[in-house]
Amino acid sequence: DIVLTQSPVTLSLSPGERATLSCRASQSVSGRYLAWYQQKPGQAPSLVIYGASSRATGIPDRFSGSGSGTDFTLTISRLEPEDFAVYYCQQYGGSPLVTFGGGTKVEIK
Amino acid sequence: QLQLQESGPGLVKPSETLSLTCTVSGASISSSSDYWGWIRQPPGKGLEWIGSLSYGVTTYYNPSLKSRVSISVDTTKNQVSLKLSFVSAADSAVYYCAASAPDALYYWGHGTLVTVSS
Numbered sequence: 001d002i003v004l005t006q007s008p009v010t011l012s013l014s015p016g017e018r019a020t021l022s023c024r025a026s027q028s029v030s031g032r033y034l035a036w037y038q039q040k041p042g043q044a045p046s047l048v049i050y051g052a053s054s055r056a057t058g059i060p061d062r063f064s065g066s067g068s069g070t071d072f073t074l075t076i077s078r079l080e081p082e083d084f085a086v087y088y089c090q091q092y093g094g095s096p097l098v099t100f101g102g103g104t105k106v107e108i109k
Numbered sequence: 110q111l112q113l114q115e116s117g118p119g120l121v122k123p124s125e126t127l128s129l130t131c132t133v134s135g136a137s138i139s140s141s142s143d144y145w146g147w148i149r150q151p152p153g154k155g156l157e158w159i160g161s162l163s164y165g166v167t168t169y170y171n172p173s174l175k176s177r178v179s180i181s182v183d184t185t186k187n188q189v190s191l192k193l194s195f196v197s198a199a200d201s202a203v204y205y206c207a208a209s210a211p212d213a214l215y216y217w218g219h220g221t222l223v224t225v226s227s
Binding site: 033035037043045046047050088093096097098099100101102103 | 146148155156157158161169171172173205211212213214215217218219220
């Protein structure tokens with residue numbers, strides 16, 4: 001089974017700071033099939049990054065994704081108040097077909 | 110804009126079958142997405158993929174749930190359905206449906222909370 005491990009579990013930062021979130025896979029994942037989602041309290045997740053580095057529609061350019069193989073990163077260059085949320089990475093194509101990481105909570109310091 | 114809305118009983122008794130429906134609006138279900146999936150999230154916890162239906166024909170299920178789950182589509186009603194049998198308290202969660210391509214889950218419903226309790 002492909003396991004996605006996200007770190008840190010919680011990231012405490014101030015608005016304007018840079019956030020770097022990590023997603024590590026137990027086996028190699030095709031970059032084409034690595035996505036990131038944002039989830040705010042009481043809401044459904046929403047797509048932020050697909051294909052490891054492509055921004056979803058309407059996502060501002062302060063969000064960027066990178067990585068390949070087993071190591072992937074989501075970077076938020078300057079945190080805005082609306083960016084404080086939980087972020088999940090997700091892979092497709094392994095076993096199980098779809099798996100999610102455990103999530104990283106970006107909270108206001 | 111594709112919109113998804115989950116519906117179904119909010120309370121299910123242990124050992125019974127959980128049945129949920131996802132109604133799709135804004136486009137035909139047969140042409141608006143290649144994949145339709147179900148994901149769940151126990152209160153305060155992370156996301157778990159339940160399964161996906163591709164091109165209205167092929168189903169893929171989480172091995173941990175495979176023996177209990179069924180996903181199907183009704184194109185006449187523009188709906189995707191989820192059935193999970195022999196539920197227990199561990200199946201209590203918010204259940205989401207999603208429209209996806211292989212690379213990501215692009216559209217999500219708002220989710221529906223299902224509690225398993227007698």
